[in-house]
Amino acid sequence: MNNSEQKMDDDQGNCKRCGHPLEPHIVIAYDTNDFSKGGEMRCQIEDCDCISTISFNLTKE
Numbered sequence: 928m929n930n931s932e933q934k935m936d937d938d939q940g941n942c943k944r945c946g947h948p949l950e951p952h953i954v955i956a957y958d959t960n961d962f963s964k965g966g967e968m969r970c971q972i973e974d975c976d977c978i979s980t981i982s983f984n985l986t987k988e
């Protein structure tokens with residue numbers, strides 16, 4: 928197993944995209960009834976247009 932899995936934050940807990948702390952980022956599910964559809968995470972800092980699409984780790988049956 929390598930460790931190159933997609934991580935949203937670096938070692939300091941900052942967003943890899945915009946460098947802001949992950950803390951003000953919000954996660955939005957496209958469909959709250961079906962998280963397998965994924966969602967997006969965006970930075971809430973003013974003037975920052977960081978948006979990343981994410982997938983939720985769901986346990987598969």
Ligand SMILES: [Zn+2]
Binds near residue numbers: 942946947972977
């Ligand atoms: Zn940002």
Ligand SMILES: [Zn+2]
Binds near residue numbers: 942943944947952969
């Ligand atoms: Zn960001």
